[in-house]
Amino acid sequence: MGDLHIDAWLYGPLARYGGEADQGSFAHLELALPVGSRVRDLLAQIEMPSEERGITFINGQLSAMPGLQPDLDHELQDGDRVAFFHLRSMWPFQYRDGSAVLPELQREMERVGQTFHQRSRQDDG
Secondary structure, eight states, X not given: OOEEEEEEEEEGGGGGGGGGGBOSSEEEEEEEEETTOBHHHHHHHHTOOGXXXXXXXXXXXXXXXXXXXXXXXXXXXXXXXXXXEETTOOOOGGGTTTOOBOXXXXXXXXXXXXXXXXXXXXXXX
């Protein structure tokens, strides 16, 4: 069946899950996972508890944020770039509105009745 090659970036305190790739403020990992692997499998491989991550991007699309992590069952594809940011990481306000969002997160935001922009404003103050 083969492997998927995943380009994973861990930012802030999450860099510690990068092992030898830990550069202090980030870690860059090139990982191989079995075809059919999901975000939860990637987290298990690097031994990172999902609740420690904040904002997450897959190929530049927002897939999770604090309190909403519907991407755990998102199936990864060969060559995906996944970026995990720590809960304390800031995402500049001017980039929040109109960001590309994975369908799983969009559905979850609609289910809870909030847009990302609304949730971020509540979290900020």
